[in-house]
Amino acid sequence: MHISNGIINGPVSLAYAGVAVALLALCLNRSRQDLSDRLAPMAGLVAAFIFAVQMLNFPVLPGVSGHLLGGALAATLVGPWVGALCVSVVLIVQALIFADGGLSALGLNITNMALLGTAVGYLVVVGLMKLLPRSAFGVGAAVFAASVVSVVIASQGFVLQYALGGEVPLTIGFGEISAVMGGVHALIGLGEGTIAALAVVAVAKVRPDLVYALRGERLDGHAQASPKRLVVAGLLTAAVLAGGVSYFASSAPDGLDATTLRGCTVNAAGEITGGSCIAQSQGEHELSGGLLADYGINGVEGTTGIAGIIGVAVTFAVGLAIFQIVRRRRKARV
């Protein structure tokens, strides 16, 4: 998703443009060390590959298709410096030639998708490769986790930008925006991760020397990446992310919520007991009585993480059910 003009205000856009230019200069410098005078043709072809990857749509559900962002994939295959450089070039060309993403928002987009996404993706891959076996399965699992984390972190980069320079104050707090953006992008990341992992495994089997994150080391043995283990690893990653990371999200009312509560007296359970304030006019959300409302199980303290894990399990179950139904119908047709 490319940010367009007018979503983030001028000064913040300008500041991010400065950050992007400085970090791109660093990437350019380090890429030259990686590729020397081969830089332009090699990085050009890699950039063309990333652009082509973004153009290839694959069906997610009947009628809905998605495409890859490719940050973690690029970082794994060609390293963080060349990877970030190539994704940035893709973004510049998309803004100038395809009018995708605002010219004034170029710095914002490059920082989120090219720099943040690639750097995080690479760090996760390198970190996990130290723990996981150097097998096709290990590489695949590392790339999968890296893709999920990088997509989610990139979306949080946008939330930060909106908090700094969003043109409109919102009724929903930034904690919630961050949770919603993170949740949606975690789902996108699962798809992205599956495809990126399979693609990297395919490359690693044929030319392990071309996978930068492996640094030319051969894979151990002929362990196949079994789909079952990949699914289990994926579910575990998602559960760890949802269960662990969501604890870090602050449950205290953020600035905006605090403002709307000013003038009211609030009891220990967070209910308004008296006075007058903006928050009283807030309507209750239809599902606010639901079991998972406010991302914590009703009446139990500190269960945000458990709610997250239940969310992952339910999402997986629903996905599996849809998959099974469609498969059965397909078999019936054949």
Place this chain on the structure above:
Amino acid sequence: MGAGHAHAMYVHQHSAVHHLAPETKIAAALAFTIIVVATPREGLLAFGAYAVLIAAIAVLARVPALWLAKRSLIEIPFVATALLLPFFAAGPKVSVLGLQVAQEGLWGGWNILVKGTLGVLIALLLAATTPARDIMTGLDRLRLPQAITQIAMFMLRYLEVLADEARRMRIARMSRLDDPRFLWQVKGFATGLGTLFLRAFERGERVYLAMRSRGYTGRLPAALQADNVANTRQWMTVALLPAVALAFLILWGLQ
């Protein structure tokens, strides 16, 4: 797919706007975008004036209005954001068509809508009147590091080649009874991506060796980019756009 090949967004015409040096057009589009973004959202007259300026350029460049309209559909996700904002923004509410919406959100939605649209239109006009290679030459003359413009040029040159390769692999897969619908194709699709990367990378090595053997040292020959360099008159002509826009901003936008 030669060097002079125009991209899909180029509208082939011979107008005054097409013949301007690319670096002037890029600079003008960028300046215009910055002025649009800097305009306070209450400056309705100024936004109207910007729209007239864009329409004037479109007429001058003989870019069909329907083409502009179709291509600007890329903005649709942000129209959705703009339409949702009135319901989620904080602050006093007003009633529009029986719906309670936040005043602040209405302004915010309008802000995204108008600035996004004007930004997309000026970028589309730039792309419609300038071939991709010229845009890269222009960026090079605007002192963007040559490494970046060169990477972008190689990228544009080989993009269609790789896209065609991907299409061929897909046809090859289908002709071997693969059924590319829904999730069954994920494995094949992803393995195909891996193969595509290998082919792209190995092609990059071949291209580099071929160029090396013809004397490539990391810089492209200057002669490639010598034609149609901007002179002072062109710069003055193009500066009219941001200058007039700035005048409107001061006159109507900053009240």
